[in-house]
Every structure is written in structure tokens, then in C-alpha cells.
Amino acid sequence: MHIHVLGSAAGGGFPQWNCNCRNCAGLRRGTLRARARTQSSIALSGNGEDWLLCNASPDILVQLKSFAAAQPARALRDTALRAILLVDAQIDHVTGLYMLREHRARWPLWTTRPVREDLERGNPIFPLLDHYCGSDWHEIALDGAAFAIPQVPGLRFTALPLRSNAPPYSPHRDRPIDGDTIGLAVEDMASGKRLVYAPGVVEIDARLSAAMRSADVVMIDGTCFRDDEMIALGISKKRARDMGHLAQSGAGGMLEQLAQLPPATRKILIHINNTNPILDEDSAEHAEVRAAGVEIAYDGMEIEL
Known part of the structure; x- marks a missing residue:
């Protein structure tokens, strides 16, 4: 299995265009030891x-320019992207579909039914795509059954319904239902190696925990270090958990959860908000994460299982 991180930041990227928090301002000035990051995909x-x-990030065009394998140049117009899967309907995971409208064929597009409904009504990307390349929708079932995506041979997928939050334009906002947000358990059918990918999650339930324990690599929500991070900065009145994210620190936090995994598990935080102090490679929080044996995803990161 080949894994390529196109974007590792949360919505808005890092630095965020209108943010002057310590992280964003420091990166712009060159006084912060950190990497710029595009939005999660x-x-x-x-x-x-x-x-x-x-996930189709708003930054997809920049990301694909930096990913040589995506452009095999076998024809006048070409791409190595064969299908698209969305784990939720959040802006930072779906806006890139607009940029991919020039595809020469209909996109095979995999989502749960609630995500499809949000992208037909609250944020009607699906109807818009019908005016361009179009899409062929495939429903991701929530019954725990593994499924294959024919255009991407050798991999087997299982949806993991997650506790998070639906987008602001969803009728399920603050009242999420199964299928609003999923994680993925992905198995390489040749090697048997497994990945768990869950960029947005507020609670590690028994099903997700079991999948994480059997995975070789876990790429999971790294949005905020502290639950009140954005409140303390005066940026928002919402805690991380209100937005559907489990903070890294504190009792029951992500670091504590990841510490329970087998020692051989590779643990990686992804979907990192611009306010998160772990982005500062000289910070105590960054050091704490690394001391816990947890990696911090960056754009262009590649993993082979």
C-alpha cells in the first residue's frame, strides 16, 4: 500500500490567510521553526x-502539482487519480471537487448516504458536477462489511462510523447521525498490512479502538492540542469537541488514547489546525508529542506498507 499525504492541515491551512496567531504570524516572519501545510487530504x-x-481539499491543484505520480502523462489530458472517496462533507474535504470538474470522464465517487445528501442540498456540489464531468455515486455502507473500489486494485476498505460533527450547512449540525463522518480501515490484500485513517473524530469508541489496535499505521485527528485552544486565543467560543475533534492533551485525550496501542503501531497526527502549538517544532507541546512516539504529518509525507 502506498500512502501519500497531499495536505496535513485542518481547514484554512497553515498559515491561514487571515490569521495572525503566534503560529501563523511566526511562520510568515520566519521566526517560527515550522512547515507550511495545505488542507487535509x-x-x-x-x-x-x-x-x-x-478527500478533495480546496488546495487540490497545488497538491497535485507537487505529487509527480498523479500525472503519468500518457495522453494529452491524463491523471493517475482513478476514484474519489469522501469521509465527510466538510468544506475542507470537498471543495476540491470543483477544481476537478475538467476530468475527461465521470468521477467514481464514494460517500455515505448522509454525505451525499449534504452535497446535493446544503452544499450542492453533486448537481454542479453534472454540468461538467459528472459523477457516478457509490454508497459506502455502515454495516462493517469490507468493500473494494475496482479502479484502485489491491486494497480493501471498511467504513468506521465516527463520532464527530456534521458541517454547518447540514441538517445534522450538532445532532450528528451515523454516516456524517467516517474513518477508513484499509487493508493491502497482498501484504495484509493495514491503515486506519480518521482525520475527524471526537471519541475513540470500541469499534475504532479495535481497528486501531489491528492497524500497522494510524493516521488520526490532530486538530487541537488543547480542548479550549481556540477559546484561549480569542478566535472562537467553541471547544475542540464542539467542532467534532478530540484534543491531544488532557485525561482521555488523543495522546492518552494512542499510548494504548501496540508498541509497533506507527501513530501519526493529521488534520492539524493552524493554532495547534505542535506545529512549532521548538515548542514543549511538539516535544511532548514526539516523546510519546507520535509523528506529525506534513505535506508530501509518504508511507509504504
Whole structure:
């Protein structure tokens, strides 16, 4: 299995265009030791040639320019992206679909039914795509059954319904239902190696915990270090958990949860908000995460299982 991190930041990227928090201002001035990051998205492949786009970031065009494998140049217009899967309907995971409208064929597009409904009504990307390349929708079932995506051979997927929050334009906002947000358990059918990908989660339930324990690599929500991080900065009145994210610190936090995994598990935080102090590579929080044996995803990161 080939895993390529296209974007590792949360919505708005890092630095965020209108933010002057310590992180964003420091990166712009060159006084902060950190990497710029685009908005969260990864690509998966079983053979290194046919790729699944997991989430379509608003930064997709910049990300693809930096990902040589995405452009094999076999024809006048070409792409190695063969299908798209969305784990939720959040702006930072779906806006890139607008940028991919020039595809030469209908996009095979995999989502849960609640995500499809949000993208037909509250944020009607699906109807808009019908005026361009169009899409062929495939429903992701929530019954725990594994499924294959024919365009991306060699990989098997299982949806993990997650506790998070639906987008502001969803009728399920603050009242999420199963299917608003999922994680993915992905198995390489040749090697048996497994990935768990869950960029937005507020609670590690028994099903997600079991999937994480059996995975070789866990890429999971790294949005905020502290639950009140954005409140303390005066940026928002919402805690991380109100937005559907489990903070890294504190009792029951993500670091504590990840510490329970087998020692051989590779643990990686992804979907990192611009306010998160772990972005500062000289910070105590960054050091704490690394001392816990947890990695911090960056754009262009590649993993092979």
C-alpha cells in the first residue's frame, strides 16, 4: 500500500490567510521553526499507479502539482487519480471537487448516504458536477462489511462510523447521525498490512479502538492540542469537541488514547489546525508529542506498507 499525504492541515491551512496567531504570524516572519501545510487530504494506491483520492481539499491543484505520480502523462489530458472517496462533507474535504470538474470522464465517487445528501442540498456540489464531468455515486455502507473500489486494485476498505460533527450547512449540525463522518480501515490484500485513517473524530469508541489496535499505521485527528485552544486565543467560543475533534492533551485525550496501542503501531497526527502549538517544532507541546512516539504529518509525507 502506498500512502501519500497531499495536505496535513485542518481547514484554512497553515498559515491561514487571515490569521495572525503566534503560529501563523511566526511562520510568515520566519521566526517560527515550522512547515507550511495545505488542507487535509491523502492519496492511496495498491500498485503505485492507480490512486484513490481520499478527500478533495480546496488546495487540490497545488497538491497535485507537487505529487509527480498523479500525472503519468500518457495522453494529452491524463491523471493517475482513478476514484474519489469522501469521509465527510466538510468544506475542507470537498471543495476540491470543483477544481476537478475538467476530468475527461465521470468521477467514481464514494460517500455515505448522509454525505451525499449534504452535497446535493446544503452544499450542492453533486448537481454542479453534472454540468461538467459528472459523477457516478457509490454508497459506502455502515454495516462493517469490507468493500473494494475496482479502479484502485489491491486494497480493501471498511467504513468506521465516527463520532464527530456534521458541517454547518447540514441538517445534522450538532445532532450528528451515523454516516456524517467516517474513518477508513484499509487493508493491502497482498501484504495484509493495514491503515486506519480518521482525520475527524471526537471519541475513540470500541469499534475504532479495535481497528486501531489491528492497524500497522494510524493516521488520526490532530486538530487541537488543547480542548479550549481556540477559546484561549480569542478566535472562537467553541471547544475542540464542539467542532467534532478530540484534543491531544488532557485525561482521555488523543495522546492518552494512542499510548494504548501496540508498541509497533506507527501513530501519526493529521488534520492539524493552524493554532495547534505542535506545529512549532521548538515548542514543549511538539516535544511532548514526539516523546510519546507520535509523528506529525506534513505535506508530501509518504508511507509504504
